[in-house]
Amino acid sequence: GAKKIKINGNNESHEIEISQDDVTNITELNLQGSDDSKITNLSGLENFNQLEELNLSNNAVAKMDSISNLTSIQKLNMSGNLVNTNMLDNIKKLTSLTELDMSNTQMNGDQLDYFKTLVDLQKLTLANNNISKLDGIKNLKVTINCQMWHRGLQLCQTIWLTKHLQ
Numbered sequence: 001g002a003k004k005i006k007i008n009g010n011n012e013s014h015e016i017e018i019s020q021d022d023v024t025n026i027t028e029l030n031l032q033g034s035d036d037s038k039i040t041n042l043s044g045l046e047n048f049n050q051l052e053e054l055n056l057s058n059n060a061v062a063k064m065d066s067i068s069n070l071t072s073i074q075k076l077n078m079s080g081n082l083v084n085t086n087m088l089d090n091i092k093k094l095t096s097l098t099e100l101d102m103s104n105t106q107m108n109g110d111q112l113d114y115f116k117t118l119v120d121l122q123k124l125t126l127a128n129n130n131i132s133k134l135d136g137i138k139n140l141k142v143t144i145n146c147q148m149w150h151r152g153l154q155l156c157q158t159i160w161l162t163k164h165l166q
Contacts, residue, residue, distance in 0.1 A: 020047070027052045027072075033059035033080070042066045056081065057101070064090040077101040079125070088114040096120060103127035112136025 026048055031039055032055050039059040045051075046066040051073055058080035067073070068090040076097055078087065083105040091100070092114045100121060107129040113136035115121065124137070 023047050024049055026050065029053070030055040031059070032057045032077075045070070061087065068093040070094065071096055073097060074120075075099040078105060079103040081105055083107045083111065091115070092117045094118070099123040099125075101125040103129065105129060107131060109133040109136065 024047065027050050029045075029048060029051055033039055039056065040062055042056075042061060042064055043066050045054075046069055049070060049072065051070050053075040054067070054070070054073055055077040057077045061078070061081045062084065064087050071094070073094050074096055076091065076094065076099070078091070079101045080103075081087070083102065088111060091097075095117055097118050098120050100115070100118070100123070103125050104127065107126065109131045112131070112134060115124070115137050
């Protein structure tokens with residue numbers, strides 16, 4: 001049966017009808033939160049199995065179990081969500097990720113260990129977190145390029161991960 005999606009933007013609200021077939025064909029989904037509207041529950045996202053890009057920035061996502069089966073995801077933006085173990089446990093299952101934005105999530109360096117399974121990762125954004133060491137992702141066969149200075153300290157804002165040639 002057809003489902004409805006409510007789209008809010010520019011103080012206008014629209015509803016469109018979509019079918020289950022439409023949902024399975026969607027490759028990009030922007031669910032960015034705002035000050036007055038934040039997503040906490042991701043149930044239903046597991047039906048978007050062709051999703052390649054997902055923006056969940058600036059929400060209050062607590063549980064992410066529904067995204068762990070979305071094996072086509074290449075770009076995931078979680079910036080502005082408070083990091084938790086459930087989130088990290090599910091992100092580490094998304095092994096097709098090439099870009100991951102975890103900025104402003106209050107992540108620490110020890111939590112980078114969760115990302116060692118993300119062997120296709122090319123860009124990792126960690127701005128405005130509590131990260132002082134990158135040991136957790138050193139096992140990835142990548143070059144870590146981290147050149148962002150702030151108050152005389154080298155802080156990793158965006159890390160470009162470049163594969164070593166075998």
